[in-house]
Amino acid sequence: MDHTVFDPGWWTTAVELPVLGGLAMLLWRTRQETDHRVDELEHRLEIGLGQARDALSAYKLEVAKSYATTGYLKDVEHRLTEHLVRIEAKLDGCQGCVK
Template sequence: MIGQFAIDLMWWLSMVELPALGGLFWLIQHQRDRQEQNLQQMQAEHRAAIGATRAALSDFKLDVAQRYASIAHLKDVETRLTEHLLRIEAKLGQPVRL
């Protein structure tokens, strides 16, 4: 009886358990490789997206610098306009000579 049980156990291990464990090992290894590939692909896409975002941001900064006046420039223009309007007002305040 013990001999038959040992043979049945050995048969079960060699015919069922070992191939099943080998298949599970292969499945786990294959899944790990796929996850590593997916991770590398996502990292590459992430780097590309960051590069594109940085390029878009630098383009936007350049566009803002070209299109919009700086505060210092606006204050300079305001000062010159105010001075010119004050000169015109002073001239209008003088009596007209014929």
Template sequence: MPSFSPDPQWISAAVETPMMAVLAWMLHSLRRSIAQSPDALPPAAPCQPGSDPAQQHAALERTRDDLAAFKLEVARTYVPLSLIRDVDGRLTAHLIRIEQKLDEATRAAHSTAAQMRVLAEDR
């Protein structure tokens, strides 16, 4: 009768084989669920049959307000104030440049319009 020696390679193969099978099964099920069309998926939150559309709209507005408050809380809590000031400074600088370009374009348009009026009067 042949004896079996507990070689480390045999032990690792015995442990890795079931793990690889589970990993392959997980990948297969993930690919299958991704390949499913959105129509085949169950609805996420079905509407209640007796609910009023106005109540649903109010609930949606409350959810949006709660989400906006949460986003603001995350921004306050997790973003350093120096980064917010930096972004604010860059945004302000960009807006000032845009405003200057608009002012230049407005002045040029007024100048052109005035020149056109002068030319029209000369004729």
């Protein structure tokens, strides 16, 4: 029996095939974990975007409630103008009294 002869079939069967199989399993498992993490990140992103949209909608509603309407501003302007005209009339009436 000559044990010094190198048999490539033995090397392929005993070493290369198990190593390639383990490498394939490692790649498959890594791919599965990556896909799972991407799905999880997409889910988190969708939740975050939904919350951001809700917050923006609530902010827009609050702004719409707190800002004065054009009609209200015109009413305030009209009342202020009337009040200033009355003050001016009183001052004009008192100019003759001060002499």
